[in-house]
Amino acid sequence: MDAAPLLDVRGVRKIFPKPDGGELLVLDGINLKVQEGEIVGLLGRSGSGKSTLLRLIAGLSQPAGGSIRYLGQAVDRPAPGIVMVFQSFALFPWLTVLENVEIGLQALGLPQDETRRRSLAAIDLIGLDGFESAYPRELSGGMRQRVGFARGLVVHPNILLMDEPFSALDVLTAETLRTDFLDLWSEGQLPIKGVILVTHNIEEAVLMCDRILVFSTQSRPDHKRDQG
Amino acid sequence: MTHPILPISVGKSRRGLSVWDVVAVLLVLAVLVFLAQASRELVQPLPEPGARSITLDPAKLPEYATRTTLRMLAAMTLSLIFTFTYATWAAKSRRAEVVLLPLLDILQSVPILGFISVSVVFFMSLAPGRVLGAEYAAVFAIFTSQAWNMAFSFFRFGAWMRFWRLEVPFAMPQLIWNMMMSMSGGWFFVVASEAVSVGDTTVTLPGIGSYIALAIERRDLAAIGCAIGTMLVVILIYDQLLFRPLVAWADRFRFEQEAGLTPPRSWVLTTLRRSRLVKWATAPFGAALRWSYRALPQPNNPSAKRADHERATRWVDRIWYAAVVVVALIALWEITRFVSARVAISEVGKTVLFGLATMTRVFVLIAIASVIWVPIGVSIGLRPGLARIAQPIAQFLAAFPANILFPIAVSAIVTFQLDPNIWLSPLMILGTQWYILFNVVAGASTIPSELRDIGTNYGIRGWLWWRKVALPAVFPFYVTGAITASGGSWNASVVAEVANWGQKHLQAQGVGAYIAQATEAGDYHRIVLGIAVMSAFVVIINRVFWRPLYRYAERKFRLG
Numbered sequence: 001m002d003a004a005p006l007l008d009v010r011g012v013r014k015i016f017p018k019p020d021g022g023e024l025l026v027l028d029g030i031n032l033k034v035q036e037g038e039i040v041g042l043l044g045r046s047g048s049g050k051s052t053l054l055r056l057i058a059g060l061s062q063p064a065g066g067s068i069r070y071l072g073q074a075v076d077r078p079a080p081g082i083v084m085v086f087q088s089f090a091l092f093p094w095l096t097v098l099e100n101v102e103i104g105l106q107a108l109g110l111p112q113d114e115t116r117r118r119s120l121a122a123i124d125l126i127g128l129d130g131f132e133s134a135y136p137r138e139l140s141g142g143m144r145q146r147v148g149f150a151r152g153l154v155v156h157p158n159i160l161l162m163d164e165p166f167s168a169l170d171v172l173t174a175e176t177l178r179t180d181f182l183d184l185w186s187e188g189q190l191p192i193k194g195v196i197l198v199t200h201n202i203e204e205a206v207l208m209c210d211r212i213l214v215f216s217t218q219s220r221p222d223h224k225r226d227q228g
Numbered sequence: 229m230t231h232p233i234l235p236i237s238v239g240k241s242r243r244g245l246s247v248w249d250v251v252a253v254l255l256v257l258a259v260l261v262f263l264a265q266a267s268r269e270l271v272q273p274l275p276e277p278g279a280r281s282i283t284l285d286p287a288k289l290p291e292y293a294t295r296t297t298l299r300m301l302a303a304m305t306l307s308l309i310f311t312f313t314y315a316t317w318a319a320k321s322r323r324a325e326v327v328l329l330p331l332l333d334i335l336q337s338v339p340i341l342g343f344i345s346v347s348v349v350f351f352m353s354l355a356p357g358r359v360l361g362a363e364y365a366a367v368f369a370i371f372t373s374q375a376w377n378m379a380f381s382f383f384r385f386g387a388w389m390r391f392w393r394l395e396v397p398f399a400m401p402q403l404i405w406n407m408m409m410s411m412s413g414g415w416f417f418v419v420a421s422e423a424v425s426v427g428d429t430t431v432t433l434p435g436i437g438s439y440i441a442l443a444i445e446r447r448d449l450a451a452i453g454c455a456i457g458t459m460l461v462v463i464l465i466y467d468q469l470l471f472r473p474l475v476a477w478a479d480r481f482r483f484e485q486e487a488g489l490t491p492p493r494s495w496v497l498t499t500l501r502r503s504r505l506v507k508w509a510t511a512p513f514g515a516a517l518r519w520s521y522r523a524l525p526q527p528n529n530p531s532a533k534r535a536d537h538e539r540a541t542r543w544v545d546r547i548w549y550a551a552v553v554v555v556a557l558i559a560l561w562e563i564t565r566f567v568s569a570r571v572a573i574s575e576v577g578k579t580v581l582f583g584l585a586t587m588t589r590v591f592v593l594i595a596i597a598s599v600i601w602v603p604i605g606v607s608i609g610l611r612p613g614l615a616r617i618a619q620p621i622a623q624f625l626a627a628f629p630a631n632i633l634f635p636i637a638v639s640a641i642v643t644f645q646l647d648p649n650i651w652l653s654p655l656m657i658l659g660t661q662w663y664i665l666f667n668v669v670a671g672a673s674t675i676p677s678e679l680r681d682i683g684t685n686y687g688i689r690g691w692l693w694w695r696k697v698a699l700p701a702v703f704p705f706y707v708t709g710a711i712t713a714s715g716g717s718w719n720a721s722v723v724a725e726v727a728n729w730g731q732k733h734l735q736a737q738g739v740g741a742y743i744a745q746a747t748e749a750g751d752y753h754r755i756v757l758g759i760a761v762m763s764a765f766v767v768i769i770n771r772v773f774w775r776p777l778y779r780y781a782e783r784k785f786r787l788g
Contacts, residue, residue, distance in 0.1 A: 060681050084685050090678035094700040094785045103696055104686040155686065 004072040006194045007034040007057065007159060011066035014052055026052050030066070032213060034159065039185070039195040041205040044215025050198040054161050057196065058084045070159070080108070081158040085165045089144045091136040097123065097147050098132040104155040122154035123147075125189060127180065142173035149181070156191040163198045174204075182208060282434060282442050286454045289439065293462045296435040299363065299418055300411075303370035307410070310375045323548045336376040336715065337766035339740075340413075341722040342759035344369040344421050345747040362433050369421035373719075374410035404478045408471050408626075413716065415463070415629035416659055420723050436462075436632075444635050447730040452635050459632055473497035563756065570753040579742060579761045586725070586738035587765055590717045593657040594664075594710055601665040602706060606698050609672025610680070622665055630659030631723050638727040641734060648727075648734040655724035656740075660716030664709040671705025672698070676787065704781040711774045718766050739765070 009032040016024045026049040034040050042050040055061050057068060059078035068075040070082060083104070091100050101122055105115040123132055126146045136144050145165060152160055166174035184190050199205050205212050282292075318328040348365040355361035422437030432438050436455055443451035473496045567576075608618045634655055641651050675698075682688075683697050721740025728734070735741050739762050746754035 055681075058681075058685055060684055078685050078687060080687060082685075084681070086678045086681070088676075088678050090676070090682045092679065092682075092696065092700070093787060095696065099696075103688060103692075106692055106696075107686050107688040151686075 005033045005035050006071065008069040009057065012056060012063045012068060013065035014056060015064045034194045034196060036193045038211060039197060039209045041209030041212040042196065042198045042215060043200065043202065043205045043212050045200060045217060048215035048217050050215055051163055054163050054196065054198050058082055058161055082161060083152045083155055083157040084161040084163065085148045085152050087164040087167050089148045091144060091147055093136055096133050096135055097128060100136065100147055101151045101154050104151055108155065118154055122150040125184065126150040141169050142177055145169060145177060153191060158193045160192045160195045162195065166204065178204065178208060282432060282438050284442060284446065284448060284451045289454055289458045292435050292439050293458050296418055296437065297462055299367050300370060300414055303367045303374060303414060306371045307374040307378050311378045314379050323545065327552055332376050332379055334763065334767060337763045337770065338759060339722050339743060339762050340369060340373045340417050340719050341420060342743055342755065343372045345755045366418065366421040366433055370414045370418050373413040373417045377410050378407060404474050412626045412659065416631055419629045419631050440632060440635065444728055445730065449639065456632055459628065463628060469496055563760065567753050567757050571757055576757065579739060579757055582737060582739040582742050583761045583765045586721050586740055589653045589656060589738065590714055593653060593717060594714055597657055597661040597664055597713065598710065601661060602668050605665050605668025606672045606702060609669040612673065615669060615673060622662055626662035626666065633658060634727060635729065638729045638734060642729050642732050649736045652725055652727060652734060652736045656717045656720045657713065659720060660713040663712040663716065664706065667705040667709030668702050671702035674787065675701045700785050701787065703785045707778050707781045711778065715766065718762060
């Protein structure tokens with residue numbers, strides 16, 4: 001049963017330099033295991049280091065101590081099987097929906113026709129059929145985030161990292177998108193094996209996650225400043 | 229503007245005079261002495277024609293540099309005044325605006341040295357027999373190189389208080405940025421305008437420019453080296469005393485709220501801010517300005533004004549536009565008559581061909597500069613640490629008047645007997661390529677971090693990254709830079725297409741050379757023809773190529 005977990009985070013520590021030369025300890029002694037088929041929630045107030053941990057897992061920055069292992073391999077650069085979905089969607093405004101989705105596959109060096117086929121399938125799956133040639137600024141927030149999901153899913157990642165993916169949407173849109181995502185997930189239509197979801201919405205965490213880690217802030221409020 | 233002094237130091241400076249006060253007083257006094265010293269020389273009579281007023285003695289260089297700098301300051305002040313008044317005028321009246329805005333656009337495209345060729349005799353006649361007239365002409369040349377550009381950065385206006393409280397602050401970073409950019413153009417033209425001869429009228433003002441002109445005539449590379457060194461020092465001082473403080477001060481007006489960037493700093497600004505004397509001396513101005521907010525009548529209700537407008541003045545509009553058309557027709561008639569009096573139609577065709585040659589040069593040079601500077605600019609812009617080091621260096625290079633380096637290039641061309649048609653061309657872009665670099669650096673540093681993260685996260689690398697991420701993101705910024713660089717290169721062509729080294733005369737075929745030659749010969753008809761052709765080229769290229777490109781870039785590649 002206990003084979004190598006999808007993701008194994010041990011004793012991770014992260015320090016940011018402050019502008020005045022001091023140091024800011026954001027994460028200390030963080031342990032986290034993600035098994036296949038799990039949605040793990042990271043819950044906490046802003047500045048508690050949730051997003052920082054997500055960035056460490058994504059390989060976008062390096063921990064000051066401890067280790068992060070993905071399928072038994074140390075993560076010291078962005079691993080191909082881990083992709084991230086951002087709160088601000090982070091779509092390229094000059095690329096169409098299709099081009100935005102394709103870019104991950106192009107980076108993998110796949111042939112053009114396979115890139116096209118898989119991208120169209122992902123767009124279809126996420127419910128954006130017919131919007132392939134639209135530009136992000138022509139879409140509503142909910143549809144933009146769908147593009148963000150499609151871009152993540154199309155590369156068939158093992159782990160999907162979601163950094164408050166529904167926070168920039170209005171309540172109803174967020175609800176629809178959450179439900180759609182959970183439907184696809186429980187029907188096994190998504191090519192992913194595990195999800196880590198950063199949120200500060202307790203209901204969302206309870207609704208979506210199998211396990212929740214609550215991040216605490218230390219008592220001295222100036223010790224942990226807002227890290228976004 | 230209303231609170232030039234930050235209140236941070238109030239608590240600390242209760243103990244009477246501080247060291248900062250002494251430094252501040254010294255700074256202010258030094259400026260006064262400097263102004264007095266230099267202005268005394270203005271009323272000196274002009275030297276006898278033929279008598280040399282310039283020597284190559286390096287000991288005279290500080291004095292020459294001072295005079296050059298003073299001209300620069302005068303022109304900068306004039307440009308600022310122009311910026312504020314012209315824009316107010318345009319905003320006050322819709323009728324004025326329809327003429328003033330395009331006028332500014334055209335003025336911007338007229339070669340600056342063209343202005344000086346035409347205006348020098350007029351200015352000399354204002355103060356006959358005195359240095360002052362020639363000084364007017366030189367200052368005017370620098371003014372023309374700065375004013376239009378600065379006025380553009382500052383175009384919309386409102387009521388007095390809204391103006392100072394809202395619009396000045398909002399436009400301030402832009403205006404200061406433009407001032408710095410215009411400054412580099414200014415150095416270029418102050419150097420060019422100090423030693424100008426239009427036909428029989430010769431202007432030789434004591435200054436760095438005429439020093440270099442003499443050094444070129446004598447083929448004295450050592451003297452040119454001295455001049456370059458002096459110029460470096462002058463720009464360094466200018467940067468430290470004027471622009472660094474301005475940039476540091478204007479930082480508070482930045483609209484963006486990115487955290488984590490180190491704010492620009494300046495020791496001069498710190499000195500002025502910490503000094504109680506300065507605070508005490510400037511307080512009345514702030515108070516007066518605040519008083520004027522209340523004292524000046526509030527503007528009328530805009531909706532009432534509009535209704536009024538429509539009812540009463542529709543036919544006044546017609547008369548106004550008719551008058552504009554009539555004036556334009558008369559102007560056209562006068563220009564045609566003036567030019568055709570001495571110039572055959574076939575010469576117009578020849579000038580247009582020269583224009584095409586210069587155009588080819590400008591485009592090729594912009595392309596080459598883009599290939600070099602865009603990748604470098606992106607790399608710098610994505611690394612804030614590197615950008616902090618590179619920014620002042622690039623600013624420094626941009627402010628350096630490129631024409632001071634011309635003699636070195638020209639002596640090389642003469643020595644190696646290269647084709648001037650090709651090898652004189654790079655001189656045109658020597659000073660203007662930095663606009664491309666600046667803008668690309670600025671563009672790259674505004675790429676949102678999420679987009680960069682996406683690039684890293686999905687492993688987008690190499691050519692794919694350049695094509696889909698970096699180049700589109702900096703494209704609008706690049707276009708802005710390229711437009712400025714192109715305009716600057718056209719201007720520089722008047723100086724760059726003709727070069728002398730001692731008795732050796734180098735010339736490339738182009739409209740810049742045509743204007744330069746006509747200026748030397750004092751042939752006003754050909755000067756006007758050359759200016760008209762060059763302006764037409766610049767305007768047409770802007771309308772047909774750069775503007776559509778800019779609009780496209782804005783539409784498609786805008787971030788957010």
